[in-house]
Amino acid sequence: MLLSRFWYGVLALALGAAVFILFVAAQLYNRSGHRAMSEALGADSSAVEWFLNDDARKRSSALIRVALNPALRTALAKSSTEAKPGPDLREKARVALRSATEEVPADLKFDHVWAVDSSGRVIASVGFEHREDWELGGYPVVADALHGWIRDDAWVWKGRILRVVARPVEQDGNGEPVGAVIGAKIIDDTFARAVTKRTGAAVGFYAEGSRVASGAPEGFDKANLDQITQDLKLLDDNKDYIEKGRSEVRAIGKHLGVVYARLPGEAWELGAGYAVGRLAASVDSPFNFLDKANNEDKGKVPTLLILAAVLGLAALGLVFSFLEHTRPLHVFRNEAARFAKGDVDVLAPSRFRGAYRKIAADINDGVEKVAAKGGAPRKAADLEQVLGPIPAQPAMSAFSVPLGPGDTRPESRPSYPKPMVSPRGPTRRPGSHPLSGPPPARESEDPVEAVEEVSDAAIAISASNPSAAPG
Structure with a gap:
């Protein structure tokens, strides 16, 4: 499962990096939007001032005829x-x-x-x-x-x-x-809409602590300018506004920026002036990028390349999952089915990989322990399955004696070899003469028995079935 786990880790890191980059991009976009808003507000305030001066000159010229x-x-x-x-x-x-x-x-x-x-x-x-x-x-x-x-x-x-x-x-x-x-x-x-049309700025005029007129370009809600009435109370301590007649950029709300300017003349002392406002280009979350993007922006995205990369990564993940999960599980399921039917006595751990090998070994150990406790009868092991094919006629060994012509092999149970005679001399029996003199003559000669070869396989068979051994 190493490849799959590694792949999951890679995908998790890639997803985390993508999310991190998106949030960083959102913050960068918001910061750039606020900086652009501040620069634009200064230009908007100057544009409104120029409009008012130009309007005064035009109106004074219009009085010439009068x-x-x-x-x-x-x-x-x-x-x-x-x-x-x-x-x-x-x-x-x-x-x-x-x-x-x-x-x-x-x-x-x-x-x-x-x-x-x-x-x-x-x-x-x-x-x-x-x-x-x-x-x-x-x-x-x-x-x-x-x-x-x-x-x-x-x-x-x-x-x-x-x-x-x-x-x-x-x-x-x-x-x-x-x-x-x-x-x-x-x-x-x-009048405020005329100012907005000529300058492109959202402007609100205020006097005696309240807004008296406002105008805004398309897409800007004039209700945002109602917030200036709450902020006007804080201008009494603004040094730039009091001395220079114009404040620095002030943030009202989350994304609204405002610059205040006092009207010259008698209205200066009465606290009358105008405020220009702009909404900073910003997003609340990375998902808002899709809301702000138009069809032209979306058309410049390499959609086919991104789709091919996604499909390729998904296919690679499926291959890893098949090799390390689906296939081993299929093999284990088939072997377990054979084990359940009795086709095999034990699960062969060598057929499995990974955790399935340990599971197979644990199952075998569990079955052995249950059988040892008498919890379940169990038939004798098939030696041919364990040791391989056993030949019908054992080969000659050092302990076998060839039979003479006409002799037949005993049909009784397999015989075991007799104790071997020590090579240092004849075996001393109870009641016999010492070995110092000549050996006494034997009254009779015991017939020589043919010692049949006992193969390892036969010994294993006798060990597995003690009742068949000579008693």
């Missing part, structure tokens, strides 16, 4: 000279503002637009209801616009984030500003 509207410029210039603008002036400014905002491209439309005079008072608005005495001059972005600067900022109003751009309104070219126009875009899921 700021150059003649009716609006006239209304703001007149309002700047009055202590309290009248309703007619406000209506003219509102009509002019609405007409100008309709010319803004659809992808740059604003949710709210305000027109303020040089004092910061809101003269007209679109998409926002307010009191007549409402003003925006206290906001830095509006104040800078009233001083001739083009600015953008982020506001947090009632739990919502607004992207704001402001542009000065001049009555004459290169003259003093007579007011400003401010456009605001609410950051909602629509």
Whole structure:
């Protein structure tokens, strides 16, 4: 059974090595996936920042048509000279503002637009209801616009984030500003999906400790971004986030990575910002490789070679099993059947191999012991089976005397040789004369008996059947 055991050991080692390699490959794949995720998250965060800056520039450019509207410029210039603008002036400014905002491209439309005079008072608005005495001059972005600067900022109003751009309104070219126009875009899921479409990143905007908008590419569950609300509480101790406005890659859950970035402007102090997230390419077990592989990946696997190797190894194992298990068992079963039928008296251990030889010897020993205890009658052994063929006429030996002509061999039981005479002299019988004188004459002569040769086989027969020996 050495070959089979060796083969089992080889297969076990091969299987263990394969499983070990698969788990190592899974860990290597996960580590590579997390490293690639970290690099991609840094790029995603920068891409979102560039998008927001580019969006602000485009929206400030879209306000040029609004700021150059003649009716609006006239209304703001007149309002700047009055202590309290009248309703007619406000209506003219509102009509002019609405007409100008309709010319803004659809992808740059604003949710709210305000027109303020040089004092910061809101003269007209679109998409926002307010009191007549409402003003925006206290906001830095509006104040800078009233001083001739083009600015953008982020506001947090009632739990919502607004992207704001402001542009000065001049009555004459290169003259003093007579007011400003401010456009605001609410950051909602629509805006977040636009960011995702342009950058390919899963992004979530948050303010006041909660998520306010999110967008994700295909295949990414936006529900994963809900986990950022629990992690936001831990950012208070993040040095990079507080000082630089951007955190390092943070792992949320098992395979979700997130980078947080604060929005510049007033929203910075209010804790508003955005988070980009990615799921690391990973597998929970080696079997998940099959789920992630597509048909192209599977087509590059040498399936025929692997199948041939498996069949070859299986065939080799079957050959070893046949040689060391099936065949010896078949021989032992046949010999046991002969032994049960009485065709043989003992099992011949030399016919078997391995453990079957020891079993056969143990069976023979057991049968002998049972027979010796009288547990079972047993017939005499067949000497021809044990010793081989016995000749019918024994050959001549040194102890046999040839018979004379006409003499017949006794038909009685086999005779045994008489004691041999010592070569040193005649045997002294009781009552005989000493050997010093001449030997006395014998009254009669005993006839000489023919000493029949007794072969070893005959002695063995007599020993096996004592009743036949002469008594």
